[in-house]
Amino acid sequence: MAKRFSTETYVKGILAGDRVMLSRAITLVESKLFSDQELAQQVINEVLPHAGKSVRIGITGVPGVGKSTFIEAFGTYLIKEQGKKLAVLAIDPTSQRSGGSILGDKTRMEALSMNPQAYIRPSPAGKSLGGVTRSTRETIILCEAAGFDTIIVETVGVGQSETAVHAMVDFFLLLMLAGAGDELQGIKRGIMEMADAIAITKADEQNVQKARAAKAEYQNALHLYPIGPSGWVPKVSTCSALQNTGLDAIWQTTADYLELTHNNGFFEKKRRDQNLQWMYEAIRQGLEDNFYSHQQVKQQLQSIAEQVKNGQKSAFAAAAELLRLV
Amino acid sequence: MAKRFSTETYVKGILAGDRVMLSRAITLVESKLFSDQELAQQVINEVLPHAGKSVRIGITGVPGVGKSTFIEAFGTYLIKEQGKKLAVLAIDPTSQRSGGSILGDKTRMEALSMNPQAYIRPSPAGKSLGGVTRSTRETIILCEAAGFDTIIVETVGVGQSETAVHAMVDFFLLLMLAGAGDELQGIKRGIMEMADAIAITKADEQNVQKARAAKAEYQNALHLYPIGPSGWVPKVSTCSALQNTGLDAIWQTTADYLELTHNNGFFEKKRRDQNLQWMYEAIRQGLEDNFYSHQQVKQQLQSIAEQVKNGQKSAFAAAAELLRLV
Structure with a gap:
């Protein structure tokens, strides 16, 4: 120990x-x-x-979009060109099974992991999504208190973890590949609407034209969405981690967002709302942990749930029956 | 009494x-x-x-899109042309305040309310969203048992009620106006991605061209979304309740969806998942009702929440403190 x-x-x-x-x-x-x-x-x-005096940036995208490579390049840019101190955290509930698909291996961000202005922490293993998000949220606080002024929280855009990340960051960046086709199928519905910015990755060599076309397409699609309470219109840009291009534009977009939301009060309001949201979620989690670990509930839950699934018992009657057990 | x-x-x-x-x-x-x-x-x-042997259709759209007029025309079509028995319910938490903005006044669906094959029930008043959705879900069961084979659940696309409706229906139809501009601002983010079909309303007279353009635009936008687990690609169509056009196409889309999802097993799976989801939600609601009505919690919640909002206390410490009170 x-x-x-x-x-x-x-x-x-x-x-x-x-x-x-x-x-x-x-x-x-x-x-x-x-x-x-x-x-x-x-x-x-x-x-x-x-704590609290940092910019918290969420980054998501399906496997294969080049998240690690992007964060390595973008993080190095933030440190070298913008003088930031950067902490990179990850939320990856799948790593429980796969043994760490993102950030599990620091060598995937070799340059960044050796940079004295960067701190990289892999996703905690062996925890539920609730456990991982709770740890990550508390880790943000610790990193900020240790002087990191920029926090990147990485997640994979295929499960429920993006919603959790969205609820703990100021700015949410979605990485996408050009050639909107099969690649898209992996992205969960609803993620595009959470994004404050979309970056088309790997916009280099023979991909440049395709990336530009994808940028126009996504920009058009985003215009169909209503503007959120931040007053911000999501931006789409292209970048190449290989050629170090487009990173400054992504940072400029982030900076524009921060300026707008600091000025109109949305930034502060969102932070306060997030704090409250986490408190209510922690209460709910505590109540449910307590309920579902109750001996009688554990014994009867499965058979009652089966009856509900099959339409033999109404959902509300079943809930009332289980609630009476504790 | x-x-x-x-x-x-x-x-x-x-x-x-x-x-x-x-x-x-x-x-x-x-x-x-x-x-x-x-x-x-x-x-x-x-x-x-x-119960359970009906098709449950959710319909949403911002005020002004013509929901009542559409449901009146579509419902009459379903009864006359498809031989359906139709129940129309509503979820409208705002009616607590406004005194009933949707379906509060049955005369808004005059023909339908007098049709012996239709049953219209306004949204229950004076309840929280949780209470309204619970009542509506149980009302669906009662209507199905009474022989109604088609249930329409109407809601306003501006709050959280669409998510609740989405979780209780088989098919979710979003009504939109042509001229994607200011009208869109009222629609909540995420609703478009929940839709199984979009109908552009008021596609008549001088609006026809605009509606067609909007249809193409939305169809393109929807193609950017990943296909959900139903295997269904959302469809966009235009209609006019005034001229009774496009209603057959909307029903055909619904029928196509039902055929696909009955064949691939998604329909049954979704129903079973919804049943379970409602049970877990009812349990959560029960636990929270009990917790937040506790005397000590009521006394201290506000001051602790204030400290959390202001960053003086961590969300998790606050939750633990409150949980210890009961």
Whole structure:
């Protein structure tokens, strides 16, 4: 078992930007031990006043779109050209099964992982989506307190994790491939409408024309959507991580979004709403964990659920029956 | 106080297609009295084996798109040309405030409300969205048991009620106006991606060209979306309730969808999944109702929520603190 420190030691280390202490605190956050969780909560509450001063960027896209390569190039650009301190986190519930399909292997972002201005943390393994998103959200707070001013949260655009990421970031970037056809089939419905920007990746060599055509097509499609409460019209651009092109335009789009939403108050409002949303979700999660771990409920849930599925029992009668058990 | 009957009387009446008894049973479902709720659950459980054999169609669109006029024309078409027995229900949480913006006034569907093959029930008043959706779902069961083979559930496409309707119907139809501009702004993000079909309304007189252009535009946009697990590619068509045109094509689209999804098993799977989803939602609702009505929670929720919003307390610490109170 790894060594534990006092709350004060973690807090001092994090606020001083000590990466080892930051990593150890994140390990606490990811731990399933109750004592670790208690300690983690104390640390988070202590550093909370020092957190929140970053830009949180969510990045998603199907496997094959080149997420790691893009983040490596974009992250290096942010550090070198924009003077940022960057933390890259990942939400990947599938990694429980596959053993880490995104960020599981830091060598996929070799340059970034060796950059002293970058901190890369793979997705926690062996947790449910709820557990992963909770850890990631708390990890954002720890990274911000450690002085990282830009947080990228990466996820795969095929499950439910994008909704979770969308609810914890300021700006949501969707990576897409040119040649809208089969590639698209993997993207979950609804993701396009969550995007603040779409970047067509791999816009290099013989792909340039196709990428430009895709850009026009998506831009047209996005115009059909209503403008959200941010007042922001989503932008589409092309980029190449291979040739380091288009990265500045993506950052400029992000900066434009931040300027608009800081000025019209949406940025602050969204952050506050997200905080509240997480509290209500944590309450719901706590209530459900408690209910579904109840002995009687565990015994009867499956047979009652079967009756509901088959239309032998109404959903509400079944719920009432189960609720009476606790 | 209205008269109450025995469970048997309600059940016999409903199964015999007695509209007065159907209406009274729906009133029980909508009642907030615990004794009424108990009676309603007994009635629902008794008629459940006779329910489920209908096609459930959700219809949404912003105010001004002509929903009532469309449903009046489409419903009359379904009865006259397709020999259907039609029930029209509504989910409109805003009617709590406005006193009934959709279906509140049956005279808006004058012909349909007088048709013996149609049954129209306005949205229950004075309930939360959760309460309205629950009542509507149980009302679907009662109407099906009373012999209605086609159920239309109407909602306004501006809030959260469409998601609730989407989760209780087989087929989801979005009504849109031609001239994609300001009209669109009212539609909530994500609705377009839930639609199995889009109908451009008011495609008559000087609007015909505009409607055709809009149809092409939406059809293109929908092609950019991934195909959902139903295997269905959403269709766009134009119609005019004024001139009774395009209604047959919309029904044909619905029939095509039903044929495809009956054949590939998606229809049955979706129904079973919806049943389960409603059970889990009813459990969640029950747990939350119980939690948030707890005296201590009521006393402290607001001040703790304020601290979370302002970033003075972490969302998870706050949730844990509140959960400890019960």
